[in-house]
Amino acid sequence: MTFLPRSFGPGAGRVRPLFGYLIALLAVGAAYLARGALTAQLGDRSPFLLFVLPVVIAVFYGGRGPGLLAGLISLLAGLSFVAVPDRMTVHILVQAALFVLVCAGVGWLGGRLARQQRLGEQHREAAEAEAGRARAAGEELRLLLEGATRYAIFMVDPEGSIGSWNSGAERVFGWREEEVLGRPSAMFTAEEEGARRARDALDQARAEGRYSDEAWYLRADGSEFLADATITPLWRENGVLRGYATIVHDVTDRRAAERNLEKREQHLQSILATVPDAMIVIDEKGIMISFSAAAEKLFGYSEREMVGRNVSLLMPSPDRERHDAYLERYLATGDAHIIGIGRIVTGLRADGSTFPMKLSVGEALTDDQRLFTGFVQDLTERKDFEARVEQLKSELIHVSRLSAMGTMASTLAHELNQPLTAIASYGEAVRDLLDGPEEVEKDLLREVFTEMSGQALRAGSIVRRLREFVARGDVAKTIEDLPKLIDEASALALVGSKEKGITPQFVYAQDATPVLVDRVQIQQVLMNLMRNAIEAMDGCPVRRLSVATTLLDPETVQVSVADTGPGIAPEIAERLFEAFTSTKRSGMGLGLSICRTIVESHGGRIRARPLDGGGTEFLFTLMRPPTEPVP
Amino acid sequence: MLSLAPDRGDRPRVLLVEDDAAVRRALQLLLQGQGYDVRAYRSAIGLARDPEALRAACLVCDLIMPEKDAVELLGELRAAGWAGPGILISGQLDDRFRGQAQGFERVLAKPIAENLLKRSVAELIGRRSPPAV
DSSP: OOSSOSSOTHHHHHHSHHHHHHHHHHHHHHHHHHHHHTHHHHTTSSTTGGGHHHHHHHHHHHOHHHHHHHHHHHHHHHHTTSOGGGGGSHHHHHHHHHHHHHHHHHHHHHHHHHHHHHHHHHHHHHHHHHHHHHHHHHHHHHHHHHHOTTEEEEEEOTTSBEEEEOHHHHHHHOOOHHHHTTSBGGGGBOGGGTTHHHHHHHHHHHHHSOEEEEEEEEOTTSEEEEEEEEEEEEEOTTSOEEEEEEEEEEOHHHHHHHHHHHHHHHHHHHHHHHOOSEEEEEETTSBEEEEOHHHHHHHSOOHHHHTTSBGGGGSOTTHHHHHHHHHHHHHHHOOOSSBTTOEEEEEEOTTSOEEEEEEEEEEEEOSSOEEEEEEEEEOHHHHHHHHHHHHHHHHHHHHHHHHHHHHHHHHHHHHHHHHHHHHHHHHHHHHHHHHSSSOOOHHHHHHHHHHHHHHHHHHHHHHHHHHHHHHTOOOOOEEEOHHHHHHHHHHHHTTTTTTTTOEEEEEEOTTSOOEEEOHHHHHHHHHHHHHHHHHHTTTOSOOEEEEEEEEEETTEEEEEEEOOSOOOOHHHHTTTTSTTOOSSSSOOSOHHHHHHHHHHHTTOOEEEEEOTTSOEEEEEEEEOOOSSOOO | OOSOSSOOTTOOEEEEEOSOHHHHHHHHHHHHHTTOEEEEESOOTTGGGOTTGGGOSEEEEESOOSSSOHHHHHHHHHHTTOOOOEEEEESOTTHHHHHHHTTOSEEEESSOOHHHHHHHHHHHHTOSSOOOO
16 A cells, blocks of 8 residues: 555544644645745746645545645645735636635545445455355354264266265265265166166256155165155256255165054054944043944944044933943043943944944053044844744743643643542542441551551652742852843843833842842843833833832842833733733743742742833842852 | 164164065065164175174075075175074075075075065064064
8 A cells, every 4th residue: 555544534534533634734834845945946836736735635644624624724825925916816816716626626536535445345344244154154054964964965066976975975875975076976876777767866856946756775885775865956146057966865764664554554454344343432531533334334323423422322321321420430440341341232323223232342542542442243133033042942941841741730640640549539438438337447447547648648749749840940040240130131132122112221229239140040031021021011102111120138139120011900910920821812821930930949039010000010039149259 | 985874773684685676675674664774785796795794683685696696695604704594585496405405594485475584584583573663
């Protein structure tokens, strides 16, 4: 630089104002002395010319203020070299005016120069700041690229050669930077696919602005991995291709795990599609999460209707009202009644009909929720079949018993006839003896009467044998839960009852269970009574079947089966439990007699009584198990 | 070249050598889905000189490959000190004899029953069930 400071003009003046004015005064003073020294040569010609110099110096050093000061003093100083009388001549005035004009021009130039200098300064500062930011961003980007250790990130030039290589790329591919720089990116694709795939990928990226695909890549050791690759073309501002940014990520594990899951899912789906049972998944509030196609068919609802609703709408009363409580109880106590066990319950279809079903429930506990999966097996057909078999069986029992009784009766008649005949003949003989004229010997009479009582005892033993035959002696008793036993029997007995308009009602006393019974026999009694009740109510305005249990005393439980039918005719009521008594046209009149036999063989009693307002109630008692458990 | 790439911890490594890309990739996904660190190669060339390959817990190898067959490869691996079990996969049934005679633990016929392969690898690696992914 010259004598000019790096920063000058008004800017510098503002910073060091006194210095500027001092320069102005000194410069003018120096010019005055110089002009004085030249007076001999110049006289009063060009009095102002030399003073242009101090003005220029003052403007450059001090800015506008010092420049103005230098101008004014210079004007006066210049005039001092002109003789007083000449000062007002046109010649001098024109010179003074020109001087002022030159000074103004110098001032204007100085200001302009200063402004440009200032602008230049600002630009330079902005450029430096910009460069600093770019450096920082570049550093951040570099750290980011190096930090992405699971992602290979590299640049490929327009010809397909590798131009940069991050540490992630070293890890993913197993190649060091110096080993790959300048080599074709096709070195990562399997040999049999050749360089074509790499070329195609780059071409597609350039044509479409981006290329993304999953493909197999080669590592340095020749082993393969499945990669997710993204290629983005990078353009210069002038539209020339600079290269391609490539990101490669090893997804072999992820894809393998996904395939694994898919296979398991397919397997599960195939199982579910094969199982004929309906499947319903609920959460711990009883809200349905899924409803299988088989369930749609069975219940008559669509999955769309069912998801989000409470599963209790698939069951009739009283389960419908109680199901939420069942769930709560299970969640609170862990006491399962169906979960993991399976049970026969009654389902309710969309059309309001009910059907017996076997329900098995499994529980799945995941991180955030508990799910219950219910498998429902429709027992309607099976129950129908079983009911028919039961009916046939009991008919068969009836018939076989009937024929056995027939045989028994004839045998009995024959057997009883002998002692009775004997008794009759002895009786007649004694009467004849007594009627006769002769004195009857006491010994003879004793002998006859001994014989008669012997025959009577023989008749008695024949009758006892008959009773033993009817009572069927052996019963295999076990401890049974009475409500469960009744539920199972009713599921069977109630088949088709919904269609007949029967409303079943069950009231179980909590303490009236368990009981010590032969389950099959007592269920036969219950079925018999319930089916009788249902048949009796056929055509009645009110058709309600009530089954109730009560605890009579600590040892005895009473079961009641009541209907709202027409009741029992008084003439039949007395002989109700005797064989061959029937109110039914087609009945054989053995059902209730068998019921009585069974109940009595259990040590209980059975009776019937008319109900107020019509209907009949059958009551029978059962024994509770002894306090000590039965071995 | 770096000592190898992704860090798969202590997952047992399985070497898979099969020149048919479709079969190789399907098997790689299958076995990797079982939690193994699978190294799949198209060719057996140079494998026995790779220290990383010698870390494998099991070898699954196709019998017939262009440059070098399975029996040669196993021989080289054995010579390099590798003592792991080998499973030979082959499309030809009478290879069975030769394979077993040449030191392979199992011979599986192609097409490969996936479950059989999974079970064989798991048994040979000495785990009763494959490790979870």
